[in-house]
Amino acid sequence: MRPALPAAAGVVASAALYVLCIRLSFRGRRRVATVALAGLLAVAFLLLARFAHNWFYLAPLMTVACGVVLRGRFIYLLLTMLTLALVVVMWRAGASWESITQATWGTATGGLVVSIVLKLFSVIAELQETREELARVAVAEERLRFSRDLHDLLGHTLSVMVVKAEAVRRLAPRDGEAAARQAADIEAVGREALTEVRAAVTGYRGRGLAAELASARTVLADADIAVTVTVTEGRPAPEADALLGWAVREGVTNVVRHSAARTCEITLEGTMLEIRDDGRGRGGRPLGNGLRGLTERVVALGGTLETRDRDGFLLRVTLP
Structure with missing residues (x-):
């Protein structure tokens, strides 16, 4: 034994x-x-x-x-x-x-x-860290590019306005008519600069709905997330088109970075956009800066932005 x-x-x-x-x-x-x-x-x-x-x-x-x-x-x-x-x-x-x-x-x-x-x-885990690092680098590069573009856009214009303002100060005591012409030039240059800044910011906010939908298909496919896009007939007004395109970009970015989803549905009916995924949702976390900024602009345009954190994450934007 x-x-x-x-x-x-x-x-x-x-x-x-x-x-x-x-x-x-x-x-x-x-x-x-x-x-x-x-x-x-x-x-x-x-x-x-x-x-x-x-x-x-x-x-x-x-x-x-x-x-x-x-x-x-x-x-x-x-x-x-x-x-x-x-x-x-x-x-x-x-x-x-x-x-x-x-x-x-x-x-x-x-x-x-x-x-x-x-x-x-x-x-x-290494791939996830690499993806997050690439996202941070892309944001940093975009901010750097934006700062360079603003410098190139406004640097010369502001220099011209300063020179003309000095001319107004010198001419005002002795030649009011010439000073008025310089002031009018300052006004014209300022209006032109404001138009250019608005155009630049609009370009950074979004490339339009059609371009963002095409980009969303590519980005989600690269992330191995099956995507279904449903778009009804009709084209929104230019301002609504730009804002809905921005909403698509922001929503898809959240799906790729935070949801761990396998499928994503993008539905556009007129001016109502829905982005729905089957991921883990936000887990009670507050909305990020991107969604908060999007909410402010949707409200400013008279629309509504809704989110639902159940059985995945739902983002719904409705514009008038």
């Missing part, structure tokens, strides 16, 4: 070391987890060599722990060595070839599958 005390001690030790390996690894303490893994491997093979047939189920557990703790190409070499060692131990213990095949298959695939799955999670 086999001794029960050493077997019980082995079970407790292997279970404790297995749990310790997993917890330390997921907490980022890989050095200590590696030491615990070495102890688990030693205890497992000691039990296999001592008690043989009834303990071969420990082999898949120790390779799963290897897949969690270890990274890189070394894991494949170690799994190969452990599998071969298990074959030798089982063969010397007199196990049948059917048992050896089953045990070695579970041992090899257990650690391999866990290692691949964790690697995929790591790659997905």
